[in-house]
Amino acid sequence: MPWQGKRDWKPLEERSCTDIPWLIIFTLFCIGMACICGYPIATGGASRLISGYDSYGNTCGKNNTKIDGVPLSGRDMRENKYVFFLDPCNLDIINRKIQSIALCVSKCPAAELKSYSELKQFALNNGSHLCSYDISPTRYPGSPDRYTKCPKLPVLPSKAVPLFRRCIPVDISCYTEFAQAFITFVSDNTVLRRVIGGVLASKEIIMGLCLLALVLSLIMMVVIRYISRVLVWILTILVIIGSIGGTGVLWWLYVDSRKALNNNTTSVFGKEVASDNVKALLVYAIGATVFTVILLLVMFFMRKRVALTISLFHVAGKVFIHLPLLALQPFWTFLCLMLFWVYWIAVLLFLGTAGTPIKNNSTGVVEYQMQGPLQYLVWYHAVGLIWISEFILAFQQMTIAGAVVTYYFTRNKSQLPVTPILSSMARTIRYHLGTLAKGSFIITLVKIPRLILTYIHSQLKGKENACARCMLKACVCCLWCLEKCLAYLNQNAYTATAINSTNFCTSARDAFVILVENALRVAAINTVGDFVLFLGKVLIVSCTAFAGILALNYQRDYTVWVLPLLIVCLFAFLVAHCFLSVFENVVDVLFLCFAIDTKYNDGSLGREYYMDKALMEFVENSKKMGWHKPKDGDGREMKPMTRGGTLA
Secondary structure, eight states: OOSTTTOOOOTTTOOOOOOHHHHHHHHHHHHHHHHHHHHHHHHTHHHHHHHOBOTTSOBTTSBOOOOTTOTTOSOBOSSOOEEEESSTTOEETTTTEEOSOEEEESSOOOSOBOSHHHHHHHHHHHOOOOSOTTSOGGGTTTOTTHHHHSOOSSBOOEEEOTTTOBEEESOGGGGHHHHHTTOTTOOSHHHHHHHHHHHHHTHHHHHHHHHHHHHHHHHHHHHHHHHHHHHHHHHHHHHHHHHHHHHHHHHHHHHHHHHHHHTOOSOHHHHHHHHHHHHHHHHHHHHHHHHHHHHHHHHHHTHHHHHHHHHHHHHHHHHHHHOGGGGGHHHHHHHHHHHHHHHHHHHHHHHHTOSEEEEOTTTOOEEEEOOGGGGGHHHHHHHHHHHHHHHHHHHHHHHHHHHHHHHHTOSSGGGSOSOHHHHHHHHHHHHOHHHHHHHHHHHHHHHHHHHHHHHHHHHTTTTSOHHHHHHHHHHHHHHHHHHHHHHHHHHHHHHHHHHHOOOHHHHHHHHHHHHHHTHHHHHHIIIIIHHHHHHHHHHHHHHHHHHHHHHHHTOOSOSOOHHHHHHHHHHHHHHHHHHHHHHHHHHHHHHHHHHHHHHHOOSSTTSOOOOOHHHHHHHHHHHHHTOOOOOOTTSOOOOOSSOSOOOO
């Protein structure tokens, strides 16, 4: 039976739970994530991470049990609560760890120790032995093992990190090499110190400029509806000038090269090269001409759909005025993601210190490793990172969709809920968490193989042949494109769920049909709209950078302010991207609502439009120009959530 004759769009009339099996699956998965967190806590991995442990398997601050084959294990360390590294500056950049023997000590050396005699005196005075446990303090100066089992001289002053009880050198200059491995443009320590000094000296200015970027992003979300028409004209003019100008330049180069070839008196080899250049320019000029003609024709036929994009931007600006809490969506989403990522990293670190103690025969150091099926817990944990992160992002999309749908399909805007955002969040939590779990899982299924292939490609760089490299890149590109398409379809599926309270598959099918019927409109919105939002991001970053240059230019406490300016510009772009992405989501939701509205209503009595005045003017102008042809649909009226009232 055809879908159009069966589907009945009734926005916000009926609410029911969707995709309950997937909610159960997601809940069980989250319980599994909690169990993974509980395993290192129960087996002592979390305690070893927080309290620290030495190179012989002893946890600092506790009475330990003996480990077979490790003579220095099983010691009572209740008085030795701090971890001390014999050579804290010996960093393994590849594996991101300190390559040094670690000991449990009762006190970190607060002053520099320049000789083994001072090490001995420090141990006798404080009871803190800085050499290996099998060497008594009285033997420090003359022990033949002092060069391998005692700290490297001089011992730098250090203090304990409050939470993790590690003795960290007060002067972190020994980590300069580690920093220089990531900052390749630094040629000497003085440059690095000047750059860091510039950041520290300008921290107030950096915070002020970041706040400015935040304010500019909020203002842009409201005023972009007034400047969208200008930005679209800028886009149109730039495209026309660029395409025609580029084509003209190619033809000019072709004519000029042809004249030079006819007048050329050089060798036969030079004439052959010039002839090849002329042929190449001719091909490029013809190709550019064909591309320009097609582009101009497409722009001509899509001009009416560009007007729809401008109208949607205008209505989206109104939505933010009526629903100001939409602007807070990036904040709570970022907060939820950060909290989850901190939890995820903490559990990952716990897993790194969990498992069975195993002695490394080459170094004599004890390492904790998970063996058997337990070693796959890390992979489960990695899948959880992707799935739950995508779930949090999907929750934001559903919340925005629910609020915008409520705004669109409420005829009398004065009868909107007091807090449509909170109402949408409550509906999502009560009815649609299963739909979010299913949609985010689909994205996870595509993202995992793409990340795996990307990792394989990075590991095999320079080792595989050209064919394998090309195939890997092609697979990664295809998976990336599929992921983007599915993400866009998911977003529209969430909107359909917010309208009709249908499950994920039904909503995705319904949204897909609507999008296919309006393919040209979708193309116009996604191209023109994305460019307008890109110009908005550029404007925010440019204004912030300009203000930063003026502010930093009058700060004379340092000489290098390139890094502070880069930090400010990066933050400005990230903030602008977060806020304008919310604006983009609102535009996409409005478009789907508009497409449904024009499909099932024609403005006649009993089939009145729900749309805003700006969109109504677009439809009326389209009818006058013969652009818009109403579809009969199934003949059913889309019943409003509130009757009586006016269009806003």
